[in-house]
Amino acid sequence: MKIGVIGAGAWGTALAQVAATGGKDVTLWAREPEVVASINDTHVNTLFLPKAKLSPAIRATGDLAELGDAEALLVVVPAQHVGAVLREIDVASRPLVLCAKGIEAGTRRLVSEIASEARPDSPLAVLSGPTFAHEVAAGLPTAVTLACADAGLRDALAERLASPSLRPYASDDVVGAEIGGAVKNVLAIACGVVDGAGLGQNARAAVIARGFAEMTRYGIARGARVETLSGLSGLGDLVLTCSSTSSRNFSLGVGIGEGRPAASMLADRRTVAEGAFTAPVLREDARARGVDMPVTEAVCALLEGADVGAITQALLARPLRPEA
Numbered sequence: 064m065k066i067g068v069i070g071a072g073a074w075g076t077a078l079a080q081v082a083a084t085g086g087k088d089v090t091l092w093a094r095e096p097e098v099v100a101s102i103n104d105t106h107v108n109t110l111f112l113p114k115a116k117l118s119p120a121i122r123a124t125g126d127l128a129e130l131g132d133a134e135a136l137l138v139v140v141p142a143q144h145v146g147a148v149l150r151e152i153d154v155a156s157r158p159l160v161l162c163a164k165g166i167e168a169g170t171r172r173l174v175s176e177i178a179s180e181a182r183p184d185s186p187l188a189v190l191s192g193p194t195f196a197h198e199v200a201a202g203l204p205t206a207v208t209l210a211c212a213d214a215g216l217r218d219a220l221a222e223r224l225a226s227p228s229l230r231p232y233a234s235d236d237v238v239g240a241e242i243g244g245a246v247k248n249v250l251a252i253a254c255g256v257v258d259g260a261g262l263g264q265n266a267r268a269a270v271i272a273r274g275f276a277e278m279t280r281y282g283i284a285r286g287a288r289v290e291t292l293s294g295l296s297g298l299g300d301l302v303l304t305c306s307s308t309s310s311r312n313f314s315l316g317v318g319i320g321e322g323r324p325a326a327s328m329l330a331d332r333r334t335v336a337e338g339a340f341t342a343p344v345l346r347e348d349a350r351a352r353g354v355d356m357p358v359t360e361a362v363c364a365l366l367e368g369a370d371v372g373a374i375t376q377a378l379l380a381r382p383l384r385p386e387a
């Protein structure tokens with residue numbers, strides 16, 4: 064079986080490694096010529112996943128046309144670039160497995176909505192969950208949600224993507240799987256701020272729990288099911304990224320909490336912290352739907368340069384309310 068992977072950041076590279084280790088023929092599209100060269104010449108992605116020794120069965124290319132004959136394509140470019148890349152590639156009606164986590168600025172679309180507009184003939188699935196790329200590439204045990212409306216395709220993809228260390232759980236709730244991954248990135252920034260500002264572990268647990276409450280409110284408003292949000296792609300990924308500096312979103316938050324300006328940290332980086340792009344569009348969409356998201360509002364204010372102490376006080380001083 065030939066698998067195409069679109070995007071050779073850390074996550075696309077790790078997924079390519081899982082597929083190649085499982086005996087698949089893998090072609091990995093990278094945007095950067097130096098990434099193509101380093102994977103093909105040295106079997107290392109020096110830019111985005113430097114510590115993983117990759118299978119020689121992974122072939123990198125800078126030409127999207129070379130992925131046209133893959134049986135299935137994993138889409139792993141950052142959410143804001145999915146539309147542009149999918150409009151560029153000719154994939155006929157091949158299944159697309161969407162692995163980016165975010166909401167498109169300007170349109171407020173989930174990645175599945177972007178993909179179905181760009182590639183109306185391709186069936187879609189979403190792969191999401193608590194998955195640090197370096198752990199997956201190292202073959203450490205990992206479980207994910209694989210969501211797809213078509214049961215036959217879902218089972219076929221689950222069988223092809225499963226490996227001795229990567230265990231997919233099937234779901235038909237595509238929107239639910241996407242909402243968890245998109246919103247947790249914003250909440251991970253908030254937890255990083257708590258850590259960087261030394262606000263304590265009680266505060267971090269409060270942000271996780273109240274953040275999950277707002278993820279659930281927002282998810283329900285967009286048609287997600289609560290059991291999906293409380294599964295691997297929602298609560299599972301929230302817990303992972305809210306408790307580790309391996310998360311780029313959490314680390315961005317730590318920097319903000321320590322008093323560094325968000326804008327300069329974002330300008331300096333090559334890797335993506337999706338939450339910084341999702342936060343403003345999530346706030347806009349939540350307001351439009353009448354969903355209260357105070358942690359998301361706080362993250363937006365902090366990304367815009369607000370003072371951590373003032374934002375913390377404002378959150379604590381909100382009118383008292385029932386928990387549920």
Ligand SMILES: NC(=O)C1=CN([C@@H]2O[C@H](COP(=O)(O)OP(=O)(O)OC[C@H]3O[C@@H](n4cnc5c(N)ncnc54)[C@H](O)[C@@H]3O)[C@@H](O)[C@H]2O)C=CC1
Binds near residue numbers: 075094
């Ligand atoms: N790294 C991880 O552990 C995980 C990442 N993800 C998601 O996967 C997606 C990709 O993230 P990573 O692989 O971590 O990226 P990364 O941060 O390792 O690398 C940045 C990626 O963005 C690409 N890029 C930059 N500008 C672009 C443009 N104009 N057009 C197309 N691509 C462009 C780069 O080529 C590179 O592939 C994100 O949505 C992320 O949330 C999901 C699960 C785990």
Ligand SMILES: O=C(CO)COP(=O)(O)O
Binds near residue numbers: 304310311
């Ligand atoms: O999505 C991830 C793990 O599931 C990776 O999180 P970060 O993008 O915050 O590094």
